[in-house]
Amino acid sequence: MNDPRFASSLAHGMSVLDAFRDAADGLTNKQLAQRSGLSTASISRLCVTHVDHGMLRFDAAAGRYWIGPGALTLAYPFLARLGLRRVARLPMARLAAALGGTISLVMRDRTQMVYVETCWANRPRSFRPDVGAVLPMLQTAAGRAWLASAEAAERDEVLAQLQAASPTALRKWRPQVAQAASDLQKQGFCVSPGHWLPDVHAVAIPLGIDFSGHRMVLNCGVPAARAQEGRLLGKIGPELRQLAAQIEQEWRSAPQATEPGVVARGPSRHVQPPPSRVRCAPDSAQTLGRGLDVLACFTPDQPVLGNAALARQAGVSPQTMVRLTYTLVQLGLLQRSRHAAGYSLAVGCVALAYPMLANLRMRTLARPGMMALSKQLGGAVSLGLQHRLGMVYVETAWRTDGRYLPPDTGAVMPMLATAMGRAWLAQAAASERQALLNQIDVLDPAMAARFGAEVPKALKQYDKHGYCSSRDFRPDIEAIAVAFSRPCGGVRFVMNCGIHAPKPLSAAQRTGIGSALMELVAGLEEKCIGL
Known part of the structure; x- marks a missing residue:
């Protein structure tokens, strides 16, 4: 495109993600270069930026990249509305x-x-x-x-x-x-x-x-x-x-x-680990990083944003923002809002997440059991994985219940306030758990101050009962979560059940839900051997 507003370096960076649409086994640097038409050196620089933003994950042992959970979280505001x-x-x-x-x-x-x-x-x-x-x-x-x-x-x-x-x-x-x-x-x-x-x-x-x-x-x-x-x-x-x-x-x-029943308020983009390498990266990687930051500005609470607001949030000049938004519109990732001055996410953001969802085979394995358990327990059963400072929902099954619509696919949930996050921490290695807690202390001190004392209690609960529970995300919802004991397909999952409960559940009720979750998780772990 010859329009001077079109940022070709951003388009090249996003073309890296497009290369994964039929790549069930991930892609190497060389394969990405072949599919995108870019040099391997450019691919390396762009992939660093994508990994820093969670758009890609890299398996060093396999030498391959896969679409990461960041692609799913970008799609969430569009899907939620x-x-x-x-x-x-x-x-x-x-x-x-x-x-x-x-x-x-x-x-x-x-x-x-x-x-x-x-x-x-x-x-x-x-x-x-x-x-x-x-x-x-x-x-x-x-x-x-x-x-x-x-x-x-x-x-x-x-x-x-x-x-x-x-x-x-x-x-x-x-x-x-x-x-x-x-x-x-x-x-x-x-x-x-x-x-x-x-x-x-x-x-x-x-x-x-x-x-x-x-x-x-x-x-x-x-x-x-x-x-x-x-x-x-x-x-x-x-x-x-x-x-x-x-x-x-x-x-x-x-x-x-027309409005989401629950707006998930996980860690905001402002408390996410900063992509430190992007600041000193070549122009192409820096432009890509800025474009990804623009997309991350949109939330269910902020579905429409103008260039001025985006420039302030992303920390770039108004002139730079004009080029970024113009390019993102041409790429099908943003659209001009019909009802207010500004932009909103476009359906192209949802397409970015497909390779990740399609390749998470655990979703397919788990869905029938999750649906059955949701019907049995009368609550929402969800599958999630860790992403930066929170947990991301990748699948949810629930009965029709107007009182409670659980967060949708791609929702980011706070690590410390939720049963899902606490179960992940309980199952993580001590060094990994402490490293993440240290990041939360630095990047989200308010969350750490409010819920940090709950972590030791959650670890004890998990050791004793095999699950974690929480009413801290929503006081009318009691959640029970069980972590998978080993990775499945290279990913460590947590299964969660949220029950509408204005009053706290009894110990017997929590035990019953926890036992049902543990039974389902154990069966899925057997099925995922070899994935």
């Missing part, structure tokens, strides 16, 4: 189970589509649907439904972008795109019978719901074996159409769902 996910999740899960497929909410990101919520009963071998998964527009039912329902000017703009990016694909699929528009008018949905993945047939319907100027699409994918002739049009499409109508009705009658 997408209240439609909470309204739609339960009916989506029911239809997924009934059809034996996957039901997803999808949004457009420039010339591609991105999953922002998905419920599955049967996952195809060729694709692991998950939050942040990226789909092509022309070959998929979701993309065709978006194009078929777009205003003419917007559709023409996107088709022009597709023509510039992939003219051969547009020429090949243009008849199907035209047919999709006709199908939407006649039958109320669009289809893709194996046009993207041969073993997946899909149906999609645009929802009459707007989120920050973006339209949502409801998609159903089923294995080809379950999409016999006539079933896609005669059963799956009509049932998805009914689900779309139900979701739209429930959304209109539940405006409070």
